[in-house]
Amino acid sequence: MADATHAADTISLAEPTIRPREAAHFGKLAADWWDPKGSSAMLHRLNPVRLAFLRSAVDRHWSGDHDSVRPLAGKTALDVGCGAGLLCEPLARLGAEVTGVDAAAENIAAARDHAAGSGLDIRYMAGELGHLDVGQFDLVTSMEVIEHVADKGAFVAALAARIAPGGLLVMSTPNRTSRSRLLMVGAAEATGLIPRGTHDWNDFITPEELRLLLAEAGLAMSEPTGIAFTPTRGVHLSSDLSLNYLVTAVPSA
Structure with missing residues (x-):
């Protein structure tokens, strides 16, 4: 991995963004993270949709071969808030040299354990991103994470500091709307689709707010793409941003 820049060293002195209660909550879910019918079932439904968006973003950014099965060959990738590796492993299979960072040991x-059982060589590290000497990466991802951090500005700045020159950031997060409050916090947690206590709606962030945070960190954000759900199509990419959305960002010119 490339050495971290001075900016990354500066970020490492920032206040922690991890909330201990959030890390503890997700740490308790670790044992069945890979069970598609377990407590992380919704993440298993989201993952193919996120990967489809990410693959398209990678191909556009690096003008890659759309038919290649390893479009990230020769590139490095960092997944922040990686959980038990649900995104890290596909990134490795796409050819990247992958590092995963998570707050919960x-x-x-x-x-x-899962990577070893799958025969994948992935570097995993526990702790605060801004305090870890991980270096810089061609691709940085952070999916469904920013809504759980204490200092969103510091977190985005830490992400920006990990992007290598010419690199790409991909993020996803719930939108703060009346619909997300009703469905993602109310219905989904009440019915067990999402573990109870996972979300605080007040911590959700709108696309406009995320755009400003990224701009403050020196990054230019794409137009967001929604993640929607219907009974007929299930979870899918959409122009509807009311529940959840994905964005890419690159260093500003």
């Missing part, structure tokens, strides 16, 4: 232990 239990998740990192589960991620290492």
Whole structure:
């Protein structure tokens, strides 16, 4: 991995963004993270949709071969808030040299065990991103994470500091709307689709707010793409941003 820049060293002195209660909550889910019918079932439904968006973003950014099965060959990737590796492993199969970082040590232990069982060489690290000497990466991803951090500005700045020159950031997060409050916090947690206590709606962030945070960190954000759900199509990419959305960002010119 490339050495971290001075900017990354500066970020490492920032206040922690991890909330201990959030890390503890997700750490308790580590044991069945890879069970598609377990507590992380919704993440298993989301993952193919996120990967489809990510693959398209990678092909556009690096003008790659759309038919290649390893479009990230020769590139490095960092997944922040990696959980037990649900995104790290596909990134490795797409050819990247992958590092995963998570606040919960239990998740990192589960991620290492699963990667070993899958024959994948992935570097996993537990702790605060801004305090870890991980270096810089061609691709940085952070999916469904920013809504759980204490200092969103510091977190985005830490992500920006990990992007290598010419690199790409991909993020996803719930939108703060009346519909997300009703469905993602109310209905989904009440029915067990999402573990109870996972979300605080007040911590959700709108696309406009995320755009400003990224701009403050020196990044230019794409137009967001929604993640929607219907009974007929299931979870899918959409122009509807009311529940969840994905964006890419690159260093500003």
